[in-house]
Amino acid sequence: MLPSRNFFYTDFLSFFMEYNFSEIEKKWQQRWRQDKTYRVVEDLRKPKYYVLDMFPYPSGAGLHVGHPLGYIASDIYSRYKRLRGFNVLHPMGYDAFGLPAEQYAIQTGQHPRVTTDANIARYREQLDKIGFSFDWDREVKTCNPEYYKWTQKTFIDLYSHYYDTAAQKAKPIAELVTALEKNGNLSVSAACGNPDLTFTAAEWSAMSAYNRHQTLMEYRLAYQKDGMVNWCAALGTVLANDEVANGLSVRGGHPVERKLMRQWYLRITAYADRLLDGLNRINWSDSLKETQRNWIGRSTGANVRFKALHLPMNASLEIFTTRPDTIFGATFMVVCPEHPILSQITPEPDVAEYVSRAKNRSERERQSEVKNVSGMFTGLYAENPFTGRQIPIWVSDYVLAGYGTGAIMAVPAHDSRDYAFAKHFGLDIIPLIEGCDVSTESFDAKDGIMVNSGFLNGMQVKEAIGAAIKKVEELGIGSARVNYRLRDATFSRQRYWGEPFPIYYKDDMPHTLSPDMLPLELPEVDKYLPTETGDPPLGRATTWKYEGKYSYELSTMPGFAGSSAYFIRYMDPHNNARLADKAKNEYWRNVDLYIGGTEHATGHLMYSRFWNKFLFDLGEVCEDEPFQKLINQGMIQGRSSFVYRVAGTNTFVSLGLKDKYEVQEIHVDISLVQNDVLDVERFKRWNPDYANAEFILENGKYICGWAVEKMSKSMYNVVNPDDVVIRYGADTLRLYEMFLGPLEMSKPWDTNGIDGVHRFLRKLWRLYHDRNNTFTVSNEKATPQELKALHKIIKKVQDDIEAFSFNTAVSGFMICVNELTELGCCKREVLEPLTILLAPFAPHIAEELWETLGHTNTICDAAFPEFNPDMLVENSFEYPISFNGKLRYKKELPLGLSKEDVRLLVENDPNTEKFLDGKPMKNFVYVPGKIINIVC
């Protein structure tokens, strides 16, 4: 027998015998699946808690190591809440409709459903390996007809409701029709797409069916209109504003242009105020709430009509302003190139040319020239209603057609854009606020005392705004008005792989399907491309007709449709009669904790709040806000590694020596690098070009450089969680992802520290087992030191989990295990509670130890250990005081100590002198620490 081989073999065995994570994890994952350990049912005897992850889009690339970060955090919290006696709903599903599967279908002809199912299977396999406590019986896939039936149903409801602005609630459109029949639209309070629309009851009844239909479209919460949309020719579809960045599609980076098209929209703007108010009642981060507030962009001000001179029929020009107090300083007006007033005149040729050029320029071109001031005098004048002065009307593309009225009054002294324009064209600038200097820039602050402003002189700005609005209303030239930046959401996509609309066309008008005909299933098509006539792909399903003759709507719904109510469906995923049963909805109510990325701040998180509020108005759900608390986990970036090739050679120089050469930095696959040391032999095999590479080493090693970059294939820095699980186990992965840093912070993935976490689990294992891996836990009573260590960690874990400070909780465990190892503790009284504490973080090893401790039930049903503060003061106490010549006692004295005892302890402590330093002290907290540590 060869000794070397023998040694290697036995040590290899003992290594695995010690803490055999792969066997333990396999065993428990199997058992959890078999026993449906994480199945949850409504239970009125227990308080509920709903923990939700943003469900993933199953992409072909599979999960990378960044995805599970949030899932692990939510899993820890779910498991913790369960130990605390809550009935925890913790589901998972897939946002399964989307472009990549369709792109793949276009290239290969494979049905997107096949691609999607395969990707979902892969995701599921990866997720299962990490040991999540999802109730998979509640899985929701948005592409499943049983689910999208309810997306379609809600669309029908949106179509057949309007928004009552007085009641602040959605109501059936039939009620509106009754009101219109009675009084016309003069006395109805309803959110309307066209604020200038007025008609009487008589006019209403005189309308043709088609005109009534068109009129109701202005009120429906889901409606059709011709609108400028972001048309992406390469994708053959319309994109939402948040799917476009810098004139390019977010997905694919194809150019996007403006195009007029008939589209479905959702009237989310009707809910703008409620979306804003609701933010005050939910527990989200300030920055996220602020992002949503900015996105909604509510600004209060007034609409004011300026008399347009030299035009027939008392023409006027209406503007919106947030600063009606500055009307006295309005020295000119500006209209957007699309403004209707321009069609009433015959402009000079150069003006006409400017207008047509500005109109035809894409949004992108307009944006790229933000800093260039351009514009033309139209030849028209208006009258300033406060000064009576004639002021010129200009046209410029810095005024946008889509916001306000498409026209502004320019107050160059107090608006920086007007200022730049006035300076460029030499227009008047009249300062209106006492003491402001407008020689080099405008004074935009809403603060100061009015001057040069007639009846407003001497008032504070805020006061003047109110007074000006009052005056405007008296003059009958305008009124207070609220404007929003938020736009209605375009809801059509010229795509195949999405929910079909439950709509067919008859007499050129859309009609909804009756709900009992739902779901309207996606038809099969021969190709996933637009038809020859430019219809969307659904146009290829030529026999797909309502009653065999009426054409269905050919576009499909956008990605956010399916993700807007999935969290409600989880409450009752198999219900065939409702989105969710009423009683079940009233039990689970809404999501208590939602964890996901910040990239959804203005998309999904806005749409789903709107969708939920609508369902609330219908009485379908019992909570107005869907997500009580929300946490944004940070992104995990990649950590790329580099090698340095000496220019023009095949010689690579180690990081520390590279400055002596002229080198070329090259990305190297991170699997060839460990702790920044390159595996030279594997590197040579990695790429044939490097087979004969030579190396200049330092200390016998090749050290790689590194940089933090986005995780991407091309940078060879993608880390797959499966690889980590195989090498270290799921429990190590879970702990390490948490240990990496604060949950909400973005951080690079860096495996350099993972050994430490793995080592911790092995140390933990050795608390329960001896060298021969024999279970050694004793039933002896624990010592005070051991109990102190235990109760310290109980408190720490409890506080840290509640604060979502999982990284410091893991540190706490490490300290605790080090302490217990030092104390040689192997007492059940300590180890049993410790096992429970660890269960949310490392469930597999916890279950295994729990079983070894003799329990037959799952550790998930254990009770979270009770913290006893007395255990911490067994031998010593921590006691805060303050000292300002006289001691102040901040807490009740512990353990029968008198004030005199404490005074002596403090005064005899050598540190006291150091801090007193002979000076008079105020509000001095005694150190060491705000806490003194005195042994009795």
Added chain:
RNA sequence: GCCCGGGUGGUGGAAUAGGUAGACACGCAGGACUUAAAAUCCUGUGAGCAGCAAUGUUCAUACGGGUUCGAUUCCCGUCCCGGGUACCA
């Protein structure tokens, strides 16, 4: 430009009702065990100065000021980095 975050050792990061800065971990160095390796364990580890040493001492939380007996923490200014947003009247 504006609005949010953030800047602490070689590295990831601890610590804020203002109170011993650098917990915990990685890495590194040295040591023990071993024929050897792996694993494990022990010791040291912000920088400088003095000392054989225990130790003492100075400087350190992006930079510059301020408040305070005391500031990583609060205030003012500056510079960098990340995210959001963008001609919104």
